[in-house]
């Protein structure tokens with residue numbers, strides 16, 4: 001899952017980026033509201049964690065702008081402003097949830113998982129297809145009840161495809177979910193992960209849609 005973190009406090013931003021990467025997210029971090037707006041309008045993210053007090057453009061204005069343009073990406077607001085007025089304002093502007101600083105990473109992770117579930121209309125936390133199941137909270141994959149060990153990137157690819165079951169997911173989208181802005185992507189890296197997933201979970205699980213991407217279901 002690709003997450004955009006918008007936070008101008010360098011210490012908090014750094015800690016959050018590391019922590020969320022540890023939870024398996026691909027995290028792109030920006031410190032400026034205007035840049036955040038630009039990226040949100042030109043790229044695809046699965047989740048946004050948005051601070052309110054930002055240079056360039058206030059977080060609330062970023063939120064209003066993306067909602068006005070019809071962007072439905074789930075947004076969790078981080079705010080130091082512990083005022084009821086701000087909370088209500090944030091939710092009115094289209095925030096899906098908010099957390100007041102200080103907070104702990106566990107709380108943030110739980111809220112993000114629940115946001116993802118809601119955005120996908122999923123009542124149950126565990127993703128399933130055939131005899132394969134994936135539990136995002138426990139970061140556990142099972143095949144026919146048996147635990148299967150996956151690398152972080154294999155897990156991300158599988159989760160992404162399961163989240164979009166029945167639909168073709170483009171290579172570009174998967175690569176963004178895997179790498180964000182951070183790394184040079186080896187041209188065959190995605191194929192390698194898919195190959196390993198097929199070996200571990202059965203050849204028939206993931207279909208290749210030639211020239212486009214991959215699909216489960």
Ligand code: CA
Nearest residue numbers: 008051053054
């Ligand atoms: Ca701030």
